[in-house]
Amino acid sequence: MREVAVIGVGMTRFGKYLDKSLKDLGRVACWDAMKNAGMNPLEIQAGYMGNAAGGALTSQTMVLAQVVFREVGVVGVPMMNIENACASGSTALFQAWRDIQAGFYDTAIVAGVEKLYASDTQKTMAALAGGGDAELEMSVGVNFPAHWALRATKRMELFGTTREHFAKVTIKNHKNGCYNPRSQYQKEFTMEDVLGSRMIATPMSQLECSPIGDGAAALILCEASKARKYTDKPIIIAGCGLSTGSYQETRDITFNDIEQRAAVKAYEAAGIGPGEVSFAEVHDCFTVAEMMRVEGIGLCQHGEYDFLLDKGEVEIDGRLPINPSGGLLAKGHPVAATGVAQICELFWQMRGEAGKRQIANTKIGLAHCSGGGIAGDGAVSVVSIAKKGF
Amino acid sequence: MREVAVIGVGMTRFGKYLDKSLKDLGRVACWDAMKNAGMNPLEIQAGYMGNAAGGALTSQTMVLAQVVFREVGVVGVPMMNIENACASGSTALFQAWRDIQAGFYDTAIVAGVEKLYASDTQKTMAALAGGGDAELEMSVGVNFPAHWALRATKRMELFGTTREHFAKVTIKNHKNGCYNPRSQYQKEFTMEDVLGSRMIATPMSQLECSPIGDGAAALILCEASKARKYTDKPIIIAGCGLSTGSYQETRDITFNDIEQRAAVKAYEAAGIGPGEVSFAEVHDCFTVAEMMRVEGIGLCQHGEYDFLLDKGEVEIDGRLPINPSGGLLAKGHPVAATGVAQICELFWQMRGEAGKRQIANTKIGLAHCSGGGIAGDGAVSVVSIAKKGF
Numbered sequence: 001m002r003e004v005a006v007i008g009v010g011m012t013r014f015g016k017y018l019d020k021s022l023k024d025l026g027r028v029a030c031w032d033a034m035k036n037a038g039m040n041p042l043e044i045q046a047g048y049m050g051n052a053a054g055g056a057l058t059s060q061t062m063v064l065a066q067v068v069f070r071e072v073g074v075v076g077v078p079m080m081n082i083e084n085a086c087a088s089g090s091t092a093l094f095q096a097w098r099d100i101q102a103g104f105y106d107t108a109i110v111a112g113v114e115k116l117y118a119s120d121t122q123k124t125m126a127a128l129a130g131g132g133d134a135e136l137e138m139s140v141g142v143n144f145p146a147h148w149a150l151r152a153t154k155r156m157e158l159f160g161t162t163r164e165h166f167a168k169v170t171i172k173n174h175k176n177g178c179y180n181p182r183s184q185y186q187k188e189f190t191m192e193d194v195l196g197s198r199m200i201a202t203p204m205s206q207l208e209c210s211p212i213g214d215g216a217a218a219l220i221l222c223e224a225s226k227a228r229k230y231t232d233k234p235i236i237i238a239g240c241g242l243s244t245g246s247y248q249e250t251r252d253i254t255f256n257d258i259e260q261r262a263a264v265k266a267y268e269a270a271g272i273g274p275g276e277v278s279f280a281e282v283h284d285c286f287t288v289a290e291m292m293r294v295e296g297i298g299l300c301q302h303g304e305y306d307f308l309l310d311k312g313e314v315e316i317d318g319r320l321p322i323n324p325s326g327g328l329l330a331k332g333h334p335v336a337a338t339g340v341a342q343i344c345e346l347f348w349q350m351r352g353e354a355g356k357r358q359i360a361n362t363k364i365g366l367a368h369c370s371g372g373g374i375a376g377d378g379a380v381s382v383v384s385i386a387k388k389g390f
Numbered sequence: 391m392r393e394v395a396v397i398g399v400g401m402t403r404f405g406k407y408l409d410k411s412l413k414d415l416g417r418v419a420c421w422d423a424m425k426n427a428g429m430n431p432l433e434i435q436a437g438y439m440g441n442a443a444g445g446a447l448t449s450q451t452m453v454l455a456q457v458v459f460r461e462v463g464v465v466g467v468p469m470m471n472i473e474n475a476c477a478s479g480s481t482a483l484f485q486a487w488r489d490i491q492a493g494f495y496d497t498a499i500v501a502g503v504e505k506l507y508a509s510d511t512q513k514t515m516a517a518l519a520g521g522g523d524a525e526l527e528m529s530v531g532v533n534f535p536a537h538w539a540l541r542a543t544k545r546m547e548l549f550g551t552t553r554e555h556f557a558k559v560t561i562k563n564h565k566n567g568c569y570n571p572r573s574q575y576q577k578e579f580t581m582e583d584v585l586g587s588r589m590i591a592t593p594m595s596q597l598e599c600s601p602i603g604d605g606a607a608a609l610i611l612c613e614a615s616k617a618r619k620y621t622d623k624p625i626i627i628a629g630c631g632l633s634t635g636s637y638q639e640t641r642d643i644t645f646n647d648i649e650q651r652a653a654v655k656a657y658e659a660a661g662i663g664p665g666e667v668s669f670a671e672v673h674d675c676f677t678v679a680e681m682m683r684v685e686g687i688g689l690c691q692h693g694e695y696d697f698l699l700d701k702g703e704v705e706i707d708g709r710l711p712i713n714p715s716g717g718l719l720a721k722g723h724p725v726a727a728t729g730v731a732q733i734c735e736l737f738w739q740m741r742g743e744a745g746k747r748q749i750a751n752t753k754i755g756l757a758h759c760s761g762g763g764i765a766g767d768g769a770v771s772v773v774s775i776a777k778k779g780f
Binding site: 021023047052053054055056058059060061062063065066067070075076077078079080081082083084085088091095098099102103104126127128129130131132133134135138242243244245246261371372374375379380 | 411413437442443444445446448449450451452453455456457460465466467468469470471472473474475478481485488489492493494516517518519520521522523524525528632633634635636651761762764765769770
């Protein structure tokens with residue numbers, strides 16, 4: 001199989017854009033990515049668009065790829081719109097990576113574009129609830145905060161995790177977000193702030209839940225041997241794995257097999273083991289989620305993440321920085337844009353362009369994104385592993 | 391590249407299912423396809439779901455693949471939800487075909503599931519309007535009937551096509567639909583019926599527009615060398631092409647390049663030319679669309695379709711049967727299900743299982759599906775060419 005390089009990235013700041021459409025946000029991110037890559041739109045051979053809630057929350061119910069990519073001069077080539085809930089953008093990347101690997105294309109644009117702010121919060125909440133099994137889960141009230149609160153409660157019982165441990169995730173990620181000009185929130189929070197914030201689903205307080213947001217991110221991919229024409233600092237997507245959740249009637253809800261299985265595929269494809277990973281962006285939709293994801297993808301043992309937090313190992317200047325971008329908690333979580341924005345962060349970090357949040361050791365970067373909540377397990381998980389090119 | 395066989399198909403009758411969910415409809419089609427293939431769900435290595443309007447019209451806004459495939463015992467494997475407006479199901483097939491060709495999987499399930507009936511027609515109409523460029527086209531009123539009416543008017547001027555020619559498409563397809571137990575409409579119409587039906591957008595009357603409908607269709611794909619384990623009558627997807635529309639500021643609106651380019655890719659991949667095609671299912675969303683599609687994919691010359699209609703050549707017993715299933719006009723058009731249902735029809739016809747609508751010569755079958763309406767051209771077009779296996 002051929003190698004696939006990321007040669008340019010673009011991203012809007014995540015936030016609230018009531019005066020912008022999906023097309024507006026997508027145009028900015030895609031154009032920035034093409035400028036960053038130094039690629040002419042006519043050289044792009046395929047387009048992959050991730051979007052999750054456009055049908056439910058905007059007038060652009062379909063064909064967002066065609067509408068957005070046309071704005072930046074990409075027309076006539078194969079395009080598709082891909083949805084896998086919160087991992088929509090990651091799935092778009094996964095498929096583009098696959099298709100370039102297999103030799104169907106040499107170049108592609110991948111974007112994740114999302115608008116979650118709607119006329120009222122209830123509309124947004126209803127749309128997001130449809131990221132689980134609408135008939136099975138909405139009817140019994142097991143929405144996303146409830147899912148994660150159950151896991152957090154069980155984790156406290158099993159491992160002695162405290163509310164302070166959870167809060168440390170928020171504090172770390174918001175601190176990182178302060179150094180990221182594209183982060184939705186750029187404000188530090190104290191332990192008191194987190195513990196004292198409004199309770200959403202015990203033990204998860206408001207500051208432990210990722211916010212509603214709008215935004216877009218885009219990547220230009222190129223078959224690695226042709227990347228030198230455009231850049232001398234590509235990053236290579238060395239492996240990418242996608243998995244869906246299994247039935248686990250007697251399972252431990254503090255550990256989802258879905259992340260593990262996606263990660264194993266990615267490690268195998270990359271020929272890189274978890275011990276070699278220098279830093280990671282993971283799907284911290286809730287504080288407990290960051291813990292479970294880092295453990296699920298094998299970067300530490302099940303139950304061990306609390307100690308990494310206590311020892312500061314997952315800070316930007318620690319041994320294994322987690323979510324240097326600010327993660328979903330601070331940078332924001334415009335659903336389909338998230339997985340693509342994670343790759344933007346790997347790209348900037350690995351090229352030494354991350355400014356005040358720059359990590360020292362960026363040899364191997366990992367991005368993890370999960371989506372959906374089918375019956376307590378995830379609906380999908382995607383893990384990508386990046387190494388430096390040339 | 392490896393060859394890809396269709397070894398089983400399933401399909402609900404298209405119609406109005408106010409008491410059924412996307413999950414209900416999808417379950418039936420997927421289960422029927424697996425039974426038809428004689429395949430255990432645990433043998434299925436990947437799932438591809440086409441859906442276009444679920445986000446806008448149902449509570450299941452996301453992860454439909456995971457929700458539906460889980461119903462029939464397919465869990466844990468890579469899945470994705472693919473949308474390309476009316477060609478969503480065809481695009482799901484395209485991607486599954488690609489991935490099996492490339493060796494990523496040996497087996498896959500592909501489904502198209504759609505519910506268009508909503509609380510009121512305006513809601514459905516608004517959702518469908520988002521299949522074009524919502525900002526550009528909805529604001530100026532160029533909805534789908536208007537687009538096609540402009541093309542029809544221009545065709546009448548250029549080629550002398552009459553309203554009777556258009557009506558012959560409706561009459562033929564509804565006649566075919568009478569022989570298809572899964573057709574939404576099973577009623578013959580006369581020339582007077584069509585010409586006298588309510589005018590929607592001159593010169594397109596109501597009976598010249600495809601109806602609103604709900605439904606589902608599913609396919610089981612298998613790498614061809616492994617297909618004999620399951621069936622001695624597979625059909626092979628010999629070629630599949632996907633293209634998006636180009637900018638054509640000075641173009642002839644009676645001919646879309648999008649169909650032509652998708653078809654050329656499919657013919658090249660299959661090593662089969664248009665002259666070898668025995669019959670076709672094409673995207674007759676409006677009567678004039680059938681004409682333009684057959685001409686676009688090269689089955690006759692531009693402007694020639696009127697003569698084929700006059701001579702009866704495109705009837706079930708003619709030289710080149712077009713839409714033996716009843717097409718979108720009679721069988722119905724639950725958006726994403728349509729492209730998958732077209733492959734079901736090729737499968738039944740090519741195995742001699744099409745009952746009263748059986749065609750004599752079914753050596754090579756072609757399916758064409760288009761979706762979206764970005765600025766007068768299509769947003770996407772998919773052409774698949776099938777031949778008999780073994």
